[in-house]
Amino acid sequence: MTTTLRDPTARATRTTTYREALREAHRDAMRRDDRVFLMGEDVARYGGCFAVSLGLAEEFGEERVRDTPLSESAFTGAGIGAALGGLRPIVEIMTVNFSLLALDQILNNAATLRHMSGGQLSVPLVIRMTTGGGRQLAAQHSHSLESYYAHIPGLTVLSPATLEDARGMLWPALEDPDPVVVFEHGSLYNVEGVLPEEPDPVDIVHAAVRRTGGDVTLVGHGGTVPKVLAAAEVLAARGIDAEVVDLRVLRPLDEATVLESVGRTHRAVVVDEGWRSVGVAAEVSARIAERALYELDAPVERVCGVEVPLPYPKHLEDAALPQVDDVVAAARRAVGDDA
């Protein structure tokens, strides 16, 4: 008889992708709570436009993984109705550009019913959608309109950038009694990483420091986080020690984490794929200016999407989106590295 000695602290892990982590989150939620179901365009038989729900219809049946007609307004409205009726719907909208067709439902119904009913009604709805460019899908499928939703009181707006958040954010979002909008950046679905078999719960409240550093704070979220982390490595090679803050939650914004970091580094670069004017980066910059002006040793820098409809040709699309070099250049301006 043999005895196998195992490290009791070692945890079983596996290599997976952002897409699979999302799928696992759906599977987990549907197993935990039979009120949870998924609906949207092509989510069942086709497995989702970005293959997030591949196999779920077979596993959970067409009652709980439902294909809908091509009408964002109708199926988002149906989701709101289901939530009001006591279910826990997940509505998938193919891209944020198409979500504008459902904006009336989201803003005028989902976000307002608690207030207009004097607290009698709540809409525990989760709406997931793909956002962002970089995949040559041109100007009607690629924009980053997170700021539209982050503007609306009554919504919680999430921007998972990591596998942990892709795996962990869905359940607390479903537990939230009010509507939650989740943005999945299209460039992240194929990102690989290692997750524990039994993942740790995550919150949908705080920003996260993804890298510590003392010279400059780089703020990003969603699809820009890998670029910002890459920029931090480039900066490290130049002797600039960058801290990376992943916002994670775009509404309500966790300004304390940002301000605490800027209070230590005294310089900030805010990165967002959305257009520069009136965007997420504008809001973060304003908070820093309002609350931490006397900590700033350099003007806040913004690295944002160029204000054009996102072009189709790759070289033009690359030029219109924030890139690692742009973040590096902004950080170097902030620290005064003109060598």
Add this chain to the structure above:
Amino acid sequence: MPSLGADMTEGTLLEWLVKPGDPVHRGDVVAVVDTSKSAVEVECFDDGVVEALDVEPGTKVPVGTVLATIAPPDGHPAGSPASSAPTPAATPLAAAAPAPAPAPAHRAHAGGPGRISPLARRLADELGVDLASVHGTGLHGVIRAEDVRAAAGTGPAAAAPSPSGPPATVAAPPPVAGHDAAARALDMRRSIAALMTRSNTEIPHYHLTLTVDLHRTLEWIRERNVALSLSERLVPAAALLRATASAAREVPELNGHWVEGAFVPAEHVDLGLILSLRGGGLLVPVIREAESLDVVATMARVRDLTRRARSGRLRGSDLTPPSLTVSNLGDQGVESVAGVIYPPQVALVGFGAVSERPWAVDGMLGVRPLVTVTLAADHRATDGAIGSRFLKALDRALRDPDSTMQQEEQ
């Protein structure tokens, strides 16, 4: 209360040399302050009329405390508090101003520095640094926090002592009752202990040594001295300082400060001069912009500083942070001085005694006046190759007194 040294956190006002109503001018000596090291004369940074003396003689106050308020000469509210602690546009001052002219109140430094970061402005306020005297090293000359810290003589480490126990504990000596000689000596000893411990804890020193033939330089001095009056006569130490300034110009990597993990070169060569006091202890007055002084002017500055340091009448401007320090123990007869760097500087040049020793010249053994120069340098900022270049530059400068001893062409 101006900061009169890297390790100064507070000072005692000993004496006011002005009273309310007195007209004062920039550069006037207005007060005497006791640092833990010596009595120092504090100069006024503005023109105007003394409006109020805010601190009583005998009071110990932290660096940055407003000592007095000065009303501008023409009654417009453009003034700032006296000494080197300018809280821009002090409220009482503005209230006392007869004419409501709000705009000039924020232009205390008109014609002075350009853009100042909000953090730098706040720090300048806290550290009592006159922003007009700060050199901005940011893009387009923006004054940033590290420039203010450099001007205050407090690197980040001085502002927040390193967490490793010893420097932090010795950096805060217990308050000393009275100012008798023994207490003062103890205070000074503790200041030196804190600074030197910090240096040896934080700075990875390397030392390089070169022996230099002073034959030509001494010859040159002898010839010059014939024409100079007794009070102007040159001593070799002045030539060594002049040559050091010239070498520091040539190798700027050793002239400046280590601030927040990076070397910040200094615009000028502000040479610190280590003076040992008869009662024990050290002072490091500075020869500012030494690169612009010829050897005669250097000599005059050395003489003036030495005299006033030993009589305890140094001024605030004599104690601004140097960019490079020289230790000359030649008069003590030692052969070489492998020094400890004065943080946040990155180098210290040590000279031993000038003495006649055997020396091979052109294949023959001769007797030459030699001096051994030892460079102590911060290995974080430079490597041995740069240190060697500095010593070679110093050697060249001392072999060519005709060009070295003149003022540098600007």
